[in-house]
Amino acid sequence: MSSNQAKPPKNPGSLPSGDAHSEQIQRALRQTATTRDEVTPPPVAPRHKVWLGGYLLMLLGLAVVYYLFRLQFFGFAEQYLPLLRRMTLGAMAVVLVLGLAKAIEAYAIGRAQEAVTRYNLERVLRLAVYLLLAVIVISVLFANWYAAAASLGLISLVLGFALQTPITSLIGWVYILAREPYRVGDRIRIGEATGDVIDVDYLDTTLWEVGGEYISTDHPSGRLVKFPNANVLSTAVYNYSWPVFPYIWNEITFQVAYDSDLEFVDRVMRETVEEALGEAMIERVRTFREILAQTPVDQVEVNERPSVLFRVSSNTWVEATVRYVIEPKRAGSVKTRLIVEMLHRLNAEPGRVRFPKADNR
Secondary structure, three states, X not given: OOOOOOOOOOOOOOOOOHHHHHHHHHHHHOOOOOOOOOOOOOOOOHHHHHHHHHHHHHHHHHHHHHHHHHOOOOHHHHHHHHHHHHHHHHHHHHHXXXXXXXXXXXXXXXXXXXXXXXXXXXXXXXXXXHHHHHHHHHHHHOOOHHHHHHHHHHHHHHHHHHXXXXXXXXXXXXXXXXXXXXXXXXXXXXXXXXXEEEEEXXXXXXXXXEXXXXXXXXXXXXXXXXXXXXXXXXXXXXXXXXXXXOOEEEEEEEEEOOOXXXXXXXXXXXXXXXXXXXXXXXXHHHHHHXXXXXXXXXXXXXXXXXXXXXXXXXXXXXEEEEEEEEOHHHHHHHHHHHHHHHHHHXXXXXXXXXXXXXXXX
């Protein structure tokens, strides 16, 4: 779907245990949870070394030019020497900033273990570089720092009134990085939009839409949804990909007659789900209970295995609902397979299970 999308775990049912697991839960409850594997950081790419060497040569060359200007080597341009020296210093500062940024990207950000962490740090570094370059340019254009500060203050005042929404979105971007209501690769719902986060820019977030007005399942619709980051400051965000417990409860409901063998229906629905999910659901529910135990919320009754609930329907039938835990991105495909298998088993016993037919509902 996207190169930035988070990869699913190799074994959805496997979970960390012991002290490492408790530490993960604590970090998740502080909204800074991440799951890291102990791996050797990748080596620095050769292209980064080439860039760093190029910046170093440029800096040395500019230093030589500045030294010649100081010696007034270029006598024919004496009246322009102050401006030329200032411009040379500004160019040296620009090269130095770009070189430091490339070094940070190569030796720090590029060796981070998580793709999402690298993505966020690169965006922060890029914004810091833009701000530093803007300060350098203003310093070169204005020899007087007081005039530069006054001009910058006036420009900021004008832009503050004219660009309130973009500035609020930029604050929202900082909030997303700091509090992590969602990250690249997460499946979220915000407002009327549901999808997988594929990009978090300075001003807006891009979703690969799931569902939507043209399809009824949790399948990608093929559309992209963009919304300003300012929305996270005023709209509830539903995240289906919480790092420690990236699962949701899902249900399948059938309508059966009152005189059906409800014990048989219960057994068929539970066994079908258990065969499909194996022991993974038990581990997931145990994780959920451990998370609840770390919060002030009273522990609710949660079954470790699939459970079947019966409810009397208003149209004289009984609703049989099986509830289970599943990864949100697999919910649609798993539900389809379970429905087909359950109907196959239930229809194989017409004397024990009766379904609504025609208008008899």
